[in-house]
Amino acid sequence: MTAPATVRRVGERSLLVELADEAAVAALYGWLRERQAGEAPGALDAVEEIVPAARTVLLDGVADVDAVTALLRTARPTAAAAASGPLVEVPTVYDGADLAEVATLWGVSEEAAVRIHTSPAYVVAFCGFAPGFGYLTGLPPRYGVPRRATPRSAVPAGSVALAGPYTGVYPRSSPGGWQLLGRTALTLWDTGREPAALLAPGVRVRFTAVRA
Numbered sequence: 119m120t121a122p123a124t125v126r127r128v129g130e131r132s133l134l135v136e137l138a139d140e141a142a143v144a145a146l147y148g149w150l151r152e153r154q155a156g157e158a159p160g161a162l163d164a165v166e167e168i169v170p171a172a173r174t175v176l177l178d179g180v181a182d183v184d185a186v187t188a189l190l191r192t193a194r195p196t197a198a199a200a201a202s203g204p205l206v207e208v209p210t211v212y213d214g215a216d217l218a219e220v221a222t223l224w225g226v227s228e229e230a231a232v233r234i235h236t237s238p239a240y241v242v243a244f245c246g247f248a249p250g251f252g253y254l255t256g257l258p259p260r261y262g263v264p265r266r267a268t269p270r271s272a273v274p275a276g277s278v279a280l281a282g283p284y285t286g287v288y289p290r291s292s293p294g295g296w297q298l299l300g301r302t303a304l305t306l307w308d309t310g311r312e313p314a315a316l317l318a319p320g321v322r323v324r325f326t327a328v329r330a
Contacts, residue, residue, distance in 0.1 A: 125187045128176065133186055135175040140243055140255060143170050145195030147319060150175070161185040170244045170319045172253075203241070203320035208287065209328040210236075210278050214298035216266070220280060223263050232327050234261060235299060240285060240323040245315065250289035250307030252317035257285060269295030276301045278325065285325075287317070 123146070124136040137143050147170040154162055166179035180186060212232045221231035240256035262283045270293065273279070277288040279296035288294060289306035306316050317323065 123187075123190050125183050125190070127181065127183060131179055131181050133177045133180055133183060135177065135186070135190065137173055137175065140172055142195075143173060143175055144241065144243055144255070144320075146175055146190075146193060149193050149195035150177075151320065161189040171246070172244060203318070203322055205322045205324065206316060207324045207326055208278070208302050208304055210300045210302045210325050211330045212278075212300040212327055213330065214278065214300045216279075216297040217299050220263055220297050220299060224261060231299075235280075235285070236325045236327055240325070242317045242319050242321045242323065243284075244319055245317070247286075248289055248292055248307075250315045250317065251286055252315075252319075252321070252323075254285040254317075254323055255283065256323075257283065259283060263297050265295040266297060269293055273298065274301065276303060276306070278302055289315075 126134045126136065128134045135146065137146060147168060150162065150168050154165070154168070161180065161182060164180045165177050169176040169178065177186065217228050217231060221228045224231055224234065226234065235257070238256035238258070240254040242252035243255045245252050257280070263280050265281045272291055273288050273294035273296070275288055275290045277298050278300045279286055279288065279294070279298050281296040286296060287302060287304070287306055304316060308314055
């Protein structure tokens with residue numbers, strides 16, 4: 119790898135790979151998944167799950183620090199590998215309570231804000247907060263927005279929202295402090311579906327504006 123990675127033991131059977139930034143995490147996660155899919159022998163044989171986060175990748179089921187460190191020295195992750203997952207289109211009604219405020223922060227009209235948000239090709243960087251909630255990257259850094267000063271006690275399921283550099287879709291009603299742009303009718307989390315989560319790390323996402 120061109121960027122340094124630190125491998126640390128987590129419990130008896132997991133390793134945590136610490137990386138420089140989200141781009142390095144996404145590229146390494148994609149590279150590891152490709153290597154697994156290709157059934158390449160070696161240090162990943164015992165890995166049961168690969169879990170990316172903002173600055174780390176957890177390898178569950180493997181405990182050999184030296185073997186994984188040696189493998190990472192041979193890794194050549196690319197941006198293409200990071201964004202190689204399936205594409206999910208999210209039809210969105212852009213009538214969110216914070217759309218006007220976000221447009222003001224961006225210095226554009228509400229219509230332009232919708233165009234800005236629907237333009238990027240997003241990628242699920244990692245999941246957390248609630249089952250089925252993906253942290254999506256792809257919006258240019260200049261469009262990052264702060265969380266609300268006072269979180270809402272209940273955000274409706276399907277709400278499309280922004281916070282910092284991320285876009286997300288609330289999989290169920292829950293408290294939340296993200297800026298609400300709109301809503302989608304898609305079901306993000308369904309335990310009767312396989313897989314239950316519609317969005318998973320590496321999945322590509324496109325938002326499309328639709329009428330109510």
